[in-house]
Amino acid sequence: MTKLLNLISLWALPVILLTVLTCGIVKKVPVYEEFTQGAKRGVKVSFKILPYLIAIIVGISMLRASGAIEMFAQFLAPILTKFNIPSDTLPLMIVRSLSGSGAMGVFSDIANAAGPDAYSTKLAAVMLGSSETTFYVLAVYFGAVGIKKFRYALVIGLLADFIGIVAAISVCNLMFA
Amino acid sequence: MNYIFYFLVVFSIIIGAINGRLQDVINAVMSGAELSVKIVISLIGIMAFWLGIMRVAEKSGLIKFISRLLRPITKVLFNELPFDSPAVGDIAMNFTANAFGLANAATPFGVRAMEEMQAVNDKKDTASNSMCLFLGMNTAGFQLIPTTVLAVLVAIGYKNPTEIIAPTLLVTLIAFVSAVLMAKLAQYLAGRSKVNDKTP
Numbered sequence: 443m444t445k446l447l448n449l450i451s452l453w454a455l456p457v458i459l460l461t462v463l464t465c466g467i468v469k470k471v472p473v474y475e476e477f478t479q480g481a482k483r484g485v486k487v488s489f490k491i492l493p494y495l496i497a498i499i500v501g502i503s504m505l506r507a508s509g510a511i512e513m514f515a516q517f518l519a520p521i522l523t524k525f526n527i528p529s530d531t532l533p534l535m536i537v538r539s540l541s542g543s544g545a546m547g548v549f550s551d552i553a554n555a556a557g558p559d560a561y562s563t564k565l566a567a568v569m570l571g572s573s574e575t576t577f578y579v580l581a582v583y584f585g586a587v588g589i590k591k592f593r594y595a596l597v598i599g600l601l602a603d604f605i606g607i608v609a610a611i612s613v614c615n616l617m618f619a
Numbered sequence: 620m621n622y623i624f625y626f627l628v629v630f631s632i633i634i635g636a637i638n639g640r641l642q643d644v645i646n647a648v649m650s651g652a653e654l655s656v657k658i659v660i661s662l663i664g665i666m667a668f669w670l671g672i673m674r675v676a677e678k679s680g681l682i683k684f685i686s687r688l689l690r691p692i693t694k695v696l697f698n699e700l701p702f703d704s705p706a707v708g709d710i711a712m713n714f715t716a717n718a719f720g721l722a723n724a725a726t727p728f729g730v731r732a733m734e735e736m737q738a739v740n741d742k743k744d745t746a747s748n749s750m751c752l753f754l755g756m757n758t759a760g761f762q763l764i765p766t767t768v769l770a771v772l773v774a775i776g777y778k779n780p781t782e783i784i785a786p787t788l789l790v791t792l793i794a795f796v797s798a799v800l801m802a803k804l805a806q807y808l809a810g811r812s813k814v815n816d817k818t819p
Binding site: 549594 | 620623624627628630631632634635638640643644646647648650651652654655656658659662663666667668669670671672673674675676678679680681712715716719721724726727729730733734736737742743744745746750751753754755757758759760762764765767768769771772775776777778782783786787788789790791793794795797798801802805809
């Protein structure tokens with residue numbers, strides 16, 4: 443099963459490239475000219491995203507440097523122990539939606555401190571692998587088209603993250619505890 | 620978003636001052652700005668490449684073809700997009716790339732989908748229902764194999780790293796489905812309040 447999925451992952455991009463370019467040539471599309479036209483837009487879009495990304499990433503970097511996340515984690519720790527959740531995974535729950543590289547760092551810390559086969563490591567791995575960095579996704583996609591009012595997108599992104607955390611705890615509790 | 624940005628900056632400064640970490644907070648401004656530029660620089664090449672390929676796919680009618688193929692599903696989910704919208708094809712490509720863990724390719728596909736949705740959006744500075752649903756799907760982070768997590772587990776000497784694949788898939792599925800359901804519910808509620816606004 444895993445081998446099959448890995449094989450698909452490996453072949454997904456080559457198959458897309460082969461299909462797209464072959465279809466283009468068959469339909470007499472000037473593939474080189476159209477490719478460069480599209481690529482030109484890619485350069486523009488990347489720079490369009492930059493201001494939005496700076497706002498979000500600087501804000502979140504400041505928050506992480508201030509120690510607010512540790513304070514929040516300390517505040518929540520007693521509640522977690524009540525539900526039998528290892529409190530060393532708490533920083534990951536908080537950072538996950540905010541920063542991708544931050545979450546990766548926290549995960550490595552947990553895994554190294556708790557050891558490879560600890561319950562905390564398993565729970566943290568499931569949490570990290572099952573979600574995305576909500577703030578980054580919103581900044582990139584809304585930034586690319588210049589949307590300033592996010593409406594309910596942020597609330598849904600964060601709620602889905604929360605549901606993911608609860609689900610991760612429940613599933614790991616059933617499987618690994 | 621204005622309040623969130625304001626809150627992030629002001630709150631960080633106050634908490635940083637209380638914790639005696641003001642210098643760290645100041646340093647974070649510089650490093651955060653630098654990190655943003657680094658991310659964008661690393662994005663330019665891959666973004667340009669895939670948007671180039673996608674333009675060829677669009678001109679050869681491939682995107683339209685995928686869009687029509689998926690019409691039965693997207694008719695329900697993205698009911699506000701016009702029939703035959705090329706956004707559907709781009710959304711499908713984005714979803715597929717995400718599922719196989721090809722985040723680098725997923726972003727350009729997603730950006731194209733956003734552009735198509737923006738083209739039919741009435742208020743250009745405000746997210747449409749379709750956009751909110753699309754981003755809900757993306758922030759849920761649906762992925763078949765969590766490749767980066769597995770890599771870390773292998774590196775620290777985890778004995779049986781593949782055992783986390785099944786629970787991760789189950790959890791991401793739960794988050795994904797609830798994101799879609801919540802987005803549809805929010806769309807319904809937003810539509811209802813709009814109708815109420817119009818009646819005097």
